[in-house]
Amino acid sequence: MSRRIVLIRAVNVGGAKLPMAELREIAESLGASDVSTYIASGNLLCTPPSDTAAFDRALEKAIEDRYGYFREVISRSVEELRDALAAHPFDVVEAKFSYVYALTGAPTKEAVEA
Template identity: 30%
Template sequence: MTSYAVFLRGINVGGINIKMADLRQALQDCPFTGVKTLLASGNVVLASELEPAAVKDVFEACLRDSFGYDAWVVVLTADRVAELVNACPYPADDKSTHTYLTLASDPAALDELFDAAAALDGVEQTRLGPEATAWLAPAGGTLESPFSKLSAKPKYKASTTTRNLRTMIKVRDAAVAEPAGK
């Protein structure tokens, strides 16, 4: 049994509203155990005997069938979430900037996004691995930041999602707090 973190793309924004209790209910018939939701922004920790790609497929199919929208998720093992949080060189709490991690289910899409952001002025980013990049945005100006505008393009919608580092720390802590399968 492996512990996973599942990051949903685009829920509770843009008209796709899912209550976390409804999400847990929808997932009850899936091959997952210990399902916990965190915050209302689409973060789930769970355990499964499935491989990551299969967790992604089952989870997305459940969302489509239960809530009727084109669902995309990024699935990482709990251990990988911890590695990414630990590798992030930026602070979790800073008065002038906010740290974000953009996660991808398609490393090629993240490669393209990273390279495109490198060509923009004012983008500070660090590649954490094939599935994640960390970047900074000015406090109070995240949505207007160059990286945020770039990553919001439709071509990245199906393969990327972004979380602030504080959320990633909460997901890491929840995923490792309960051993897989409990």
């Protein structure tokens, strides 16, 4: 299994505290190795167990159980992120204003139209 970037949205803002040392411990307790975090962002790099979707869901549950709030976890491989950036359909005027938003699955037609 290769290293993945694990994104956890909206932590360490609005009272949703998630200490990075504890996040690393949680990820390791779920079977991840080579775990490191990036500043206090809630993002980490790790090599998860082979079932990455199950790891993401387990990390969500562990955070909710421990801290009392739910945060969606989305992980991507380096290759998946490179592909997403390469497929960016818009002209980039300033790179710092270009965004790629990761989803856990394909949105429904209704969600796209909303």
